[in-house]
Amino acid sequence: MRGRTRQRLRDFWPRFFEARSNDTRFFTFAHYPRAWLLTSAVLTAAACFPLGIAFLVDYGFARREIEVEESLRVVRRASNAKRTIAHFLNERLDALRFTVRTVAAEDLRSTEHLSSLLNDLNFGFGGVSDLGVIDRNGRQVAYVGPYDLLGEDYTERESFRQARDRGTFVSGVFLGHRNEPHLAIAVRRDADPPGGDFLILRATVDIQRLVRTLEAFPAAPRDEVFLVDRHGILQTPSRAFGAPLERVRFPAPGFSRRTVSRDTRDDTGRRILVASSGLTTDQCDTPFILVFVRDATDMTDRVLELLGDRIVLFVLSTAGILLAVLLTVTYMFNRLFESDQSKVRTILKLEQTDRLVSLGRLAAGVAHEINNPLAVINEDAGYARDLLTIPSANRSDGELLMHMDSIIESVDRCRVITRQLLGFARKVEVRIVAMDLPEMIESVLSLHRKEAEHRNIEVRVEVSEEIREIVTDRGKLQQVLLNLVNNAFQALDDGGRLEIVVSPAPNDAVRIAIADNGCGIPPEVREKIFEPFFTTKGEGRGTGLGLAISYGLVRKLRGSMSVTSEVGRGTTFTIELPAHGGVNEDETPSGG
Amino acid sequence: MRLLLVDDERNFVETLTKRLRLRGIDSDCAFDAEEALRMARRTRYDVILLDVKMPGLGGIELRRRLEELDPSLRFLFITGHASQSDLAVGSSEASHYLTKPLHLDELLEAVEDVTGEDMKGGKR
Numbered sequence: 001m002r003g004r005t006r007q008r009l010r011d012f013w014p015r016f017f018e019a020r021s022n023d024t025r026f027f028t029f030a031h032y033p034r035a036w037l038l039t040s041a042v043l044t045a046a047a048c049f050p051l052g053i054a055f056l057v058d059y060g061f062a063r064r065e066i067e068v069e070e071s072l073r074v075v076r077r078a079s080n081a082k083r084t085i086a087h088f089l090n091e092r093l094d095a096l097r098f099t100v101r102t103v104a105a106e107d108l109r110s111t112e113h114l115s116s117l118l119n120d121l122n123f124g125f126g127g128v129s130d131l132g133v134i135d136r137n138g139r140q141v142a143y144v145g146p147y148d149l150l151g152e153d154y155t156e157r158e159s160f161r162q163a164r165d166r167g168t169f170v171s172g173v174f175l176g177h178r179n180e181p182h183l184a185i186a187v188r189r190d191a192d193p194p195g196g197d198f199l200i201l202r203a204t205v206d207i208q209r210l211v212r213t214l215e216a217f218p219a220a221p222r223d224e225v226f227l228v229d230r231h232g233i234l235q236t237p238s239r240a241f242g243a244p245l246e247r248v249r250f251p252a253p254g255f256s257r258r259t260v261s262r263d264t265r266d267d268t269g270r271r272i273l274v275a276s277s278g279l280t281t282d283q284c285d286t287p288f289i290l291v292f293v294r295d296a297t298d299m300t301d302r303v304l305e306l307l308g309d310r311i312v313l314f315v316l317s318t319a320g321i322l323l324a325v326l327l328t329v330t331y332m333f334n335r336l337f338e339s340d341q342s343k344v345r346t347i348l349k350l351e352q353t354d355r356l357v358s359l360g361r362l363a364a365g366v367a368h369e370i371n372n373p374l375a376v377i378n379e380d381a382g383y384a385r386d387l388l389t390i391p392s393a394n395r396s397d398g399e400l401l402m403h404m405d406s407i408i409e410s411v412d413r414c415r416v417i418t419r420q421l422l423g424f425a426r427k428v429e430v431r432i433v434a435m436d437l438p439e440m441i442e443s444v445l446s447l448h449r450k451e452a453e454h455r456n457i458e459v460r461v462e463v464s465e466e467i468r469e470i471v472t473d474r475g476k477l478q479q480v481l482l483n484l485v486n487n488a489f490q491a492l493d494d495g496g497r498l499e500i501v502v503s504p505a506p507n508d509a510v511r512i513a514i515a516d517n518g519c520g521i522p523p524e525v526r527e528k529i530f531e532p533f534f535t536t537k538g539e540g541r542g543t544g545l546g547l548a549i550s551y552g553l554v555r556k557l558r559g560s561m562s563v564t565s566e567v568g569r570g571t572t573f574t575i576e577l578p579a580h581g582g583v584n585e586d587e588t589p590s591g592g
Numbered sequence: 593m594r595l596l597l598v599d600d601e602r603n604f605v606e607t608l609t610k611r612l613r614l615r616g617i618d619s620d621c622a623f624d625a626e627e628a629l630r631m632a633r634r635t636r637y638d639v640i641l642l643d644v645k646m647p648g649l650g651g652i653e654l655r656r657r658l659e660e661l662d663p664s665l666r667f668l669f670i671t672g673h674a675s676q677s678d679l680a681v682g683s684s685e686a687s688h689y690l691t692k693p694l695h696l697d698e699l700l701e702a703v704e705d706v707t708g709e710d711m712k713g714g715k716r
Contacts, residue, residue: 371672372601375692379607382696386614393614406603454645 012327016337026347027340036333043325048318059310063303070299071261071273078275078292079259081217081225085290088213089170089281092125092185092205097168100189100201108133108142108189108199115144127206129182134160134200145204147177154202159186163200168283173207173227173235173244181207181235181244207244211236222295227279227288230255235288241266248291250274255289263296271296351549369417369450373410380407434471437510438463441500444481448489455494463502470510471580472557480550484514484573487546491518491571509559509576517570526565593709594618594635598628598654599643599670604692611696625649625657632658637665639703644671644689666706670694 130145232252
């Protein structure tokens with residue numbers, strides 16, 4: 001039970017890494033680990049790519065959602081603050097307006113009255129430092145406050161001009177005589193009756209109350225609310241972006257009555273969310289822009305957290321996919337590899353069979369060669385017996401002697417043949433040896449001599465002078481040559497020509513070309529000619545293994561084999577072998 | 593009864609001819625197809641023994657030529673191949689193929705077979 005489970009598990013472990021077999025010519029993949037790796041990579045990539053895209057899109061949406069949400073929150077806070085500050089200014093303007101409506105012009109010009117008004121205003125709202133009345137010529141005609149500003153000329157001041165023209169005025173923050181930030185508000189008292197002289201009531205307001213009001217708005221520790229003017233000059237203090245009347249330390253927001261938000265960076269490069277809104281009162285615009293700044297770090301952190309979650313999910317999914325792909329692909333490749341291995345085992349077994357078939361053919365040839373001299377011996381001996389037994393025979397010693405000699409000569413012929421055969425058989429067992437190549441070719445051809453003679457086939461062997469010896473596996477080379485010569489003889493018509501040319505090749509190699517002028521091989525056949533079980537010889541006549549095996553043997557001898565052919569003109573098989581080559585032998589226990 | 597023996601194995605065919613003559617059978621021998629054709633034109637033979645494999649014209653082809661010359665000719669084939677089944681060629685019956693080495697009796701029986709004449713009963 002446990003053994004079976006272990007066997008099952010082994011199916012999912014790549015087994016083709018440790019396996020070594022150089023018989024990869026019969027394998028589906030020449031390089032199993034590489035094919036396995038490539039397949040796994042492609043499948044994993046194909047699965048992970050859309051997944052990655054989906055994660056990215058999802059992340060994009062989620063991030064945008066966070067940013068929009070945060071920006072809306074900032075806008076809302078800015079709007080609230082703006083309403084409160086507008087209310088603060090409206091209150092004070094309303095107080096002044098109420099005053100100019102209810103107080104007679106003469107009373108306004110009176111310092112005592114003005115002084116009691118200042119007390120009332122401070123009682124009601126606080127923070128009013130002084131109060132002044134300016135006539136139509138821009139001259140301050142009444143004043144209560146810490147300075148002696150009676151008779152001051154305001155013709156060139158904004159407070160005078162705007163109050164005169166528009167009825168209401170709110171100034172920006174300035175230091176003034178006290179060297180303390182404050183702002184001025186002014187309202188016009190219209191002439192009564194119309195067409196007469198108008199007066200302008202002007203008050204200076206300490207900004208401390210404004211600042212305190214603003215300080216109530218920040219929600220997060222690093223939030224800031226303050227006012228800037230339209231040139232980006234700070235009107236109220238800020239912690240991180242400058243002191244009052246300094247330029248704010250980030251790109252200044254423009255004046256807009258609607259609250260707008262921006263995602264920007266301050267001068268130090270810190271990311272901030274800025275919501276800004278131009279401040280207006282019921283009667284007039286003010287120079288102020290309310291600014292709400294929120295540090296974006298929290299938001300960035302949330303986005304990063306989001307990204308982190310997505311990455312973890314993606315990595316986990318990818319790992320899952322990778323695992324599934326690896327298991328599946330490994331399982332398939334193991335199966336394929338097993339099937340390839342069993343194919344190779346079968347082919348190696350068939351190689352043995354092919355050798356037996358070659359030997360059978362060889363034996364038939366040998367029998368034929370021996371039967372001829374035997375027939376001669378038979379007749380010679382029979383005749384000698386006739387001479388001795390048939391009375392009418394006219395026997396002479398000379399004639400008897402002649403037939404005895406013929407017997408001896410025939411026996412010699414037989415001996416040559418049997419010796420060749422023995423040599424052939426014995427040398428099959430030998431591994432790598434130095435050998436006489438022409439002699440070996442001769443021994444292979446000797447098996448076809450008679451056939452060549454009968455069929456009028458011209459056999460020509462040409463061996464380059466430089467090559468006499470080759471160091472290789474004799475048996476294998478012999479099997480290859482025998483196979484090719486057999487094929488050539490089958491392809492040749494009677495009266496054809498077989499040429500074996502041995503010449504040197506580059507890299508210390510020997511080239512053996514076996515050329516016939518037979519029927520030739522059509523290109524579509526030539527492509528498959530080295531494939532196992534491919535045959536054109538018809539059912540039962542060829543195993544289709546001869547050339548595949550020869551090809552394999554040549555590869556084992558570290559050589560190469562190729563074929564060129566032209567239909568009707570003939571075929572040339574070319575083998576190149578290292579002249580002093582070893583053998584790829586170690587890999588196949590049943591090989592050779 | 594006259595026999596022509598055709599084989600490129602000179603010693604074999606010459607000695608066989610001598611042995612047949614000793615047995616009172618008129619026999620000639622030829623060593624190749626051309627010679628055989630020449631002799632068949634000159635002399636009328638009853639049976640011709642042909643080696644299947646010969647340089648140039650083989651036995652099977654030679655038989656066709658000889659039949660053209662004289663359709664009444666009878667043929668026997670001889671081969672060095674061990675088994676007759678290797679030679680399932682031509683139209684003749686298997687019994688008309690003889691294998692080397694040859695037994696003289698078998699040859700004579702085969703000749704009787706194709707001619708219908710009793711030869712062993714005759715002179716030896």
